[in-house]
Amino acid sequence: FPFRLFPLREHGMNWHARPLTCQEIQSFRKSKEVMDRFIRAYKLMLGFYGINLVNEETGELERAENWRERFENLNRFSHNNLRITRILKCLGEMGYEDYQVHLVKFFLTETLVEETLPNVKRSALDYFLFTVRSKEKRRELVHYAWQHFKPQSSFVWGPRDKLQKYR
16 A cells, blocks of 8 residues: 555545554554654655744744745645645644644744735635644634734634634
């Protein structure tokens, strides 16, 4: 079977790749070697996107030195958005839910606040946000997105009355 860098329990674009089982995920999560390789693969992909993993404990991220060039690539080729969604889902499967939060917030900041990734904005809002497993963290991210979305009245990713009362 073909090996996937970020395997999931669902089929992706490659129908020859077999989805993971829950048992396989548990085996992966128990293996230090597998998890070390997983983090190395994550860092490799982040580097490709112009992002650095600053803290392996928390999942904190920052722009890499080559971010302008890499963001240009992200803006030009939308197939990257599918890969990012897959990476986010896989982070959740492998127990790196805090990493999910940091990566989604990174893309929300770059799309809504810094406005460096305009062509990633829809994917960040429609897909990336909703890969976050923690309902509480997902709510925080939706609120963050709402705070920075322009015009705020066009924000459709959460109920306005709840967003206004949040916290």
